[in-house]
Amino acid sequence: MTVASDFSDDVEPFRLSMLIYDKRYRSYTLQIITIALFMLAVGWLVSNVVQNFRDLGKEFSFAFLWEPASYDINQRLIEYTSRSPHWKAAVVGILNTLVLAFLGCIAATILGVAIGVMRLSKNWLVSRLMTIYIEGFRNVPVLLWILLASTAFSAMLPAPRQAPVLLGGGFVPTNRGFYVPAPIWESGSGVLAIIFLLSLVGAWFFGRWARAKQAATGEILPVFWIRLAIIILPVLFFYFILGRPIGLSLPELKGFNFQGGGFVRNSFMALWIALSLYTAAFIAENVRSGIQAISKGQTEAAYSLGLPPNRTMNLVILPQALRIIIPPLISQYLNLTKNSSLAIAVGYMDITGTLGGITLNQTGREMESLLLVMGFYLIVSLLISGVMNVYNNSVAIKER
Amino acid sequence: MKTKLLTLALGAAAIATVSTSASAATLDDVKAKGFLQCGVSTGVPGFAFTDDAGDWQGFDPALCRAMAAAIFGDAKAVKFTPTTGKTRFTALASGEVDVLARNTTETFSRDVDLKFTFAPVNYYDGQGFMVRKSLGVTSAKNLSGATICIQTGTTTELNLADYFRANNMTYEPVPIETNAEAQEKYLANACDVYTTDASGLAATRAAFEKPGDHMLLPEIISKEPLAPLTRHGDDQWADILKWTLNVLINAEELGVTAANADDMLANSKLPSIRRLLGAEGDFGTKLGLGNDWSLNAIKAGGNYGEIYDKYIGPKTAIGLERGLNQLWSKGGILYAAPVR
Numbered sequence: 137m138t139v140a141s142d143f144s145d146d147v148e149p150f151r152l153s154m155l156i157y158d159k160r161y162r163s164y165t166l167q168i169i170t171i172a173l174f175m176l177a178v179g180w181l182v183s184n185v186v187q188n189f190r191d192l193g194k195e196f197s198f199a200f201l202w203e204p205a206s207y208d209i210n211q212r213l214i215e216y217t218s219r220s221p222h223w224k225a226a227v228v229g230i231l232n233t234l235v236l237a238f239l240g241c242i243a244a245t246i247l248g249v250a251i252g253v254m255r256l257s258k259n260w261l262v263s264r265l266m267t268i269y270i271e272g273f274r275n276v277p278v279l280l281w282i283l284l285a286s287t288a289f290s291a292m293l294p295a296p297r298q299a300p301v302l303l304g305g306g307f308v309p310t311n312r313g314f315y316v317p318a319p320i321w322e323s324g325s326g327v328l329a330i331i332f333l334l335s336l337v338g339a340w341f342f343g344r345w346a347r348a349k350q351a352a353t354g355e356i357l358p359v360f361w362i363r364l365a366i367i368i369l370p371v372l373f374f375y376f377i378l379g380r381p382i383g384l385s386l387p388e389l390k391g392f393n394f395q396g397g398g399f400v401r402n403s404f405m406a407l408w409i410a411l412s413l414y415t416a417a418f419i420a421e422n423v424r425s426g427i428q429a430i431s432k433g434q435t436e437a438a439y440s441l442g443l444p445p446n447r448t449m450n451l452v453i454l455p456q457a458l459r460i461i462i463p464p465l466i467s468q469y470l471n472l473t474k475n476s477s478l479a480i481a482v483g484y485m486d487i488t489g490t491l492g493g494i495t496l497n498q499t500g501r502e503m504e505s506l507l508l509v510m511g512f513y514l515i516v517s518l519l520i521s522g523v524m525n526v527y528n529n530s531v532a533i534k535e536r
Numbered sequence: 537m538k539t540k541l542l543t544l545a546l547g548a549a550a551i552a553t554v555s556t557s558a559s560a561a562t563l564d565d566v567k568a569k570g571f572l573q574c575g576v577s578t579g580v581p582g583f584a585f586t587d588d589a590g591d592w593q594g595f596d597p598a599l600c601r602a603m604a605a606a607i608f609g610d611a612k613a614v615k616f617t618p619t620t621g622k623t624r625f626t627a628l629a630s631g632e633v634d635v636l637a638r639n640t641t642e643t644f645s646r647d648v649d650l651k652f653t654f655a656p657v658n659y660y661d662g663q664g665f666m667v668r669k670s671l672g673v674t675s676a677k678n679l680s681g682a683t684i685c686i687q688t689g690t691t692t693e694l695n696l697a698d699y700f701r702a703n704n705m706t707y708e709p710v711p712i713e714t715n716a717e718a719q720e721k722y723l724a725n726a727c728d729v730y731t732t733d734a735s736g737l738a739a740t741r742a743a744f745e746k747p748g749d750h751m752l753l754p755e756i757i758s759k760e761p762l763a764p765l766t767r768h769g770d771d772q773w774a775d776i777l778k779w780t781l782n783v784l785i786n787a788e789e790l791g792v793t794a795a796n797a798d799d800m801l802a803n804s805k806l807p808s809i810r811r812l813l814g815a816e817g818d819f820g821t822k823l824g825l826g827n828d829w830s831l832n833a834i835k836a837g838g839n840y841g842e843i844y845d846k847y848i849g850p851k852t853a854i855g856l857e858r859g860l861n862q863l864w865s866k867g868g869i870l871y872a873a874p875v876r
Contacts, residue, residue: 500629
């Protein structure tokens with residue numbers, strides 16, 4: 137042991153057993169063993185993959201992404217045909233995933249906050265009903281809720297030819313999906329869109345002015361109603377002046393299915409509803425715990441200043457509770473996004489269904505496809521966390 | 537000290553990662569396990585289904601049973617694994633099954649790109665369409681705008697896209713995983729049309745409560761040569777599958793059945809039958825099996841014709857005529873290489 141000679145005489149010479157029994161070395165020993173085991177595991181996995189690829193005579197390549205996909209996808213937000221390449225099929229799937237995740241997160245948040253607040257209601261019936269809802273949804277796997285929603289739609293709703301046409305042709309529920317009116321943009325609709333945007337800006341400025349006025353004089357204006365009027369009235373006025381530039385295309389039964397209008401497939405509806413309701417139950421619990429974490433003194437102080445209960449909630453409690461609610465909310469958004477891969481169970485063509493499903497199967501590129509799908513979910517999850525963390529920092533308590 | 541230990545650990549890691557040895561011959565593995573692992577579909581009436589006792593029966597499992605009989609002399613030495621259109625190739629490539637007998641269409645890319653070896657075709661099929669008679673549709677050309685149920689991960693999915701594109705028609709695909717799921721959706725009228733191989737459609741329709749309300753459209757839009765398959769790279773194993781199937785077809789051609797096989801072996805003077813049953817030559821030994829391999833394979837479930845008639849033939853509820861799947865000598869295209 138050459139090392140031992142480096143030590144001065146009064147230090148006891150190094151012995152091998154000191155690696156375990158001497159505190160100075162023990163942590164190094166353990167860490168090095170851990171690193172070695174970890175690298176062994178990784179090395180074994182990689183060599184296993186390489187060996188299996190060699191055994192099968194396959195090579196690791198992403199060239200298949202540029203070959204024609206040759207299959208059709210029902211819900212596509214961009215131009216796609218069966219002649220488009222596999223990467224485009226993957227993009228169609230990615231967009232389908234993102235739409236589902238985005239709408240799901242919005243619906244789950246609205247529902248979750250409402251339910252969480254209602255669970256704390258002093259009304260016995262309301263709070264108990266919300267408890268039942270939360271416990272019911274939290275404790276059953278989300279896949280079952282998705283399948284239940286999907287089965288309910290396809291088994292209980294009528295086929296297109298027997299389907300009732302509701303709201304004067306505006307809404308047709310069928311066992312294949314829901315047909316709704318779609319807007320037709322005619323000339324002049326651009327002007328209307330600009331007016332709408334201007335109204336939004338106007339409403340924002342009004343809000344600022346009203347707040348400034350309240351700060352200066354204490355007078356509270358009916359901001360909500362005035363804002364609504366600013367947004368709606370000019371658009372409505374010019375809509376008729378310009379000769380109704382935005383028409384509606386109504387669904388009509390032609391041949392096998394309804395044509396025209398918009399079509400929301402059952403697979404999407406089932407997923408959206410089930411994922412939103414399921415995640416909302418978790419968010420409701422986050423909201424409840426966030427609110428309960430705010431000391432009761434805050435409420436009492438607000439009441440003693442004369443604030444009514446709803447303003448107490450909106451202006452005093454929720455802004456403080458948000459700081460506690462947001463970090464777990466991020467993980468609920470991530471859960472919802474990742475759970476959307478259960479789409480495969482009801483035939484919704486998300487990224488798992490296109491790239492991780494049909495493309496994988498038709499090309500036989502399991503490793504490449506799955507790595508890409510996993511990479512996608514990783515990136516999306518990190519992006520959601522990143523954005524939400526920025527938001528969290530903006531509402532968190534500022535240490536000054 | 538630290539550096540030394542780290543180097544040591546790295547070295548150990550590097551040595552230990554030297555890969556596991558390449559897999560041994562499939563036949564040896566199968567013999568060591570004592571049973572054959574066979575991939576079948578999740579259930580298509582006539583082609584693959586479980587009977588009241590829970591045992592797999594049907595046109596496809598029968599081939600695996602014949603193969604098990606050829607290897608072990610025991611038609612029951614099979615472990616069946618149900619696979620969907622999506623999971624089947626992974627199951628075979630990963631070694632979860634040794635042979636896939638599952639209404640699988642032989643194609644270039646599956647052979648060359650996915651690295652599988654196909655045995656001779658055991659069922660010549662084509663893709664068809666099933667609709668309700670009440671729709672009043674008489675041709676696949678009238679299907680523009682229809683909602684179509686289709687199993688994902690199949691060749692039918694690709695044919696369908698090609699066919700509708702070639703004919704300038706649109707459709708709404710409803711992707712589903714299994715035949716049972718398709719049946720449920722189709723019967724609930726969640727899709728107007730169900731498309732898959734014509735044999736599968738006939739089989740599915742036979743299981744309906746009112747088969748008469750549904751019809752197959754006259755168009756057959758593709759060639760679907762269905763064949764059993766194994767992994768690339770083990771020729772001996774592929775040969776066992778190939779020649780088990782050839783033996784069954786040759787047996788029908790030569791009039792050897794499950795019932796008369798023993799008698800034929802003892803008494804037949806025809807050289808072709810004597811070779812087929814192992815009375816002459818040592819074909820079985822050359823395959824790595826016993827010389828009674830072909831006799832056992834035939835006795836397991838009968839020759840090709842017997843299997844066909846038992847599970848999917850005209851006298852069954854499925855009621856599929858032999859058609860292309862008749863022997864070449866009787867007007868079909870079934871033509872097996874001779875055992876010699």
